[in-house]
Amino acid sequence: MNPGLTPSTVFLLVLAPLLWAGNAIVGRLVHEMVPPMTLNFLRWLIAFFILLPLAGPIFRRGSGLWSHWRRFAVLGLLGVGMYNALQYMALQSSTPINVTLVAAGMPVWMMLTGWLFFGARVSGRQVLGAALSIAGVLLVLARGELRHALELRLVPGDVFMVFATIAWSLYSWLLTRSNAPDDVRGHWASFLLAQVAFGVVWSGAFAAGEWTLSSARIGWSWTLLAALVYVAVGPAVIAFRCWGAGVQRAGPSVAAFFSNLTPLFAALMSAAFLGELPQPYHGLAFLLIVGGIVVSSRKG
Template identity: 30%
Template sequence: MSLAFTYFCVLFAAIQWGANFNLAIPVVAEMPPVVAGATRYLLAALIMLTLTYIRGEHVPLRHARAYIVLGLVGVFGFNLLFFLGMQSTSAVNGALIMALNPLLTALIAWATIGERLHMRQWLAFPIGLLGVAIVVLGAGAHLEISHGDILIFLASLSWAAYNVCVKKMMPTDTSGIASTAAIMTVGALALTLVALLSGEQFVMPGQHAAIALLIMTIGGGVLAYLCWNAGIRRLGAGRAAIFLNLVPVTSMVIAAMEGVPPTTIQLTGAALVIGAVSFASWPRQQPTASPSAAT
């Protein structure tokens, strides 16, 4: 894979994830949140299982415990909170809150598995949190946080916990595609079970919402994951993480194109969050003479 194509892959993934926040608005307007999540991941799991089969692979049952935990935390928990939150917050607010995720992941990893935090992360976290606070509190005009903003923050915490669980639990003797197929299947089944138990109806959305959900499934789900993993293998997690700053930027651009430009408060919060994440994620310079730097 050429370096140019690698950058295209991570760029594509970040843009798709940013667009997900805007695409979710028409979806949750026509579908119950848990049904939207279940439908999205039933389709995504089917695609990933098909890819696994085409590649002549299978999902090993010996890793069932890991797949169940990862599926419940990363697919079920995140998507339930995400779609519930997007019912009562804006796409830009949601994207800005989620932009804090790299710092939340680092903090949870430090608290749960003892992963070391470097000084830049300690300095960046309160700045990023301040940026999010400015966005959700309206710069202090009224100290009130919307229900949707809280749910999106909880969704970000769920995704951060998933990232840490992946480091600890993801099988290393199975391909990423097979493992992802299993994780998506667990999450899809859990979302479907909750939807059925809650009495929600699986409805066929209108054309606009259906297209949005399909783009979220294929572009912002399957393809974004495959592109992101390909990019990380070439660039490393640190360099690739810089591209995550495009998530809120993409959402802002799309919202502006739809006639809802970002407010001054959102732009201020975005500058703080993006600046903090960039400062914390930018790869540190390694001594050239160090043996570890050569690897």
Template identity: 30%
Template sequence: MAPLPLAADSPTATAADLRRDAFHGVLYMLGAALGFSLMSLLVKVASATFPTMQIVFLRSAFMAALTYAVLRHDGVPATGNDRRTLALRGAVGATALSLFYLGIGRLPLGDAVTIQYTAPVWTALTAALLIGERLRGRVLAGAALSMLGVMLVARPSFLFGAGVALDGWGAAAVATAAVLSGLAYTFVRKLRATDRPMTIIFYLSWIGAVGSLPFALTGAWVWPTGWEWPLLLAIGLATHAGQVGLTKGMARLEAGTAASIGYLQVVLAFAWGALFLGDAVDGWSLAGAALVVSSVLLVVRRAKAR
């Protein structure tokens, strides 16, 4: 079954159709930011008890089962159409998420999220190289403003000092995850022409489950008890929500535009830290949050004008 057509794919699409598609894309990306910010918080909590690859496996297995059930219900073949790109996106995306989870366990949450959210830079570059998207000035300005805001919100110790040295392996893991995430977002953009969002997520999930299982079994497996079961389930649900929003948003927006909106995740992660982890709220953080929100509004304005 062919993917559902978007307004941008129709030769008879009106300006209103294009604006509606872009607006829906913005909403999906905002939902992705919410889902991924909750995922980061929950993974940080779970990392105190469970090995990283066990979290990755359980999350991926849950998402694979859920997306497969949705595909069966909709009568869509799980194998997809552009299998090569689906497999590449799945392998790259699963590796990126695994490395990010590893980094969250080894770094302060703000530092990890800051490094990860250099991904839009890599998205814009890889989209220009691989699928011919043009680097637009407004998107680049929004990305630069976002990066500045992210730095003020997270205040990474490798730039601001604070007497805390970053774990080298953790920083390398998240930096690699950021590059791979940018590439994965570009694959999602390419797949909009051939495959449905749930098919893309299914490949990410089953490849992540298969790839992480050997590492999970050879490590120190920890059986969940009591409240740890709903914690792990919530990680799967938050990740699934983020992936659905990301995949559908990327199908409706240019890669650089969509990825730049994702910077809002940092503001949300800052809010969760203040509410649930006792993180202090200060002027630097508020100034950074204002810059990130401003950059999102800038990118949204560009998207609605497409």
């Protein structure tokens, strides 16, 4: 049973969005130093070697990883190969505030994905909440100006982030329908490594395509090395562990509200480290998105 929001549970559920906001800031900070697909590949390659000592036995012969390899290949494609790569691509032309606010509309895509592909029921309250959240996302995409909404003048990064949220929604629903073997699902590091192992292959293929089809290059520096260590250790490994433990304690419905701290943290960090100050429409969009999630998640 849910023991309630103890201080330690709150800490876990706040730390994960803080690290994810930092991921958006760092992705924006180094977007001219390393191509987005390559950044995603290097991030998860480092995370793979961090997780390997913790969960290496999943690669032994007879492990459930091999008997369920198709499932983990799909999860690795959506959660590791696509979502993070699309987010870094979004940060090439959009700001961390915009990217995280668009991502905050994730519960709407979760609802639509579940209804369209997994037979999930949708209530009137959820539809109302979805409408509020979509209004918030549209406000961000329109940069707070009606003329932009009418002209549909979106920067590529906003569109990439919409596709990223759709990919993550599919990933999340597949997780709920996934009957992973006990030797893999039984430990957080094993379950994450099973996905990362395939995700590194996907992200490596995307990075290879990036270098083949474009004039990609890496501007190595201590800043870039520090950024790679951060995005691999913090948002990937530590945030995943904190979020998983926090959801187990508080439940997914309560945890969902904490995930919407990400754009708030991103706005504060953008002002502090990038000089990108939030605008009034960012605050209104945040209220609409959170309000929509509150309405849709309340019991009838």
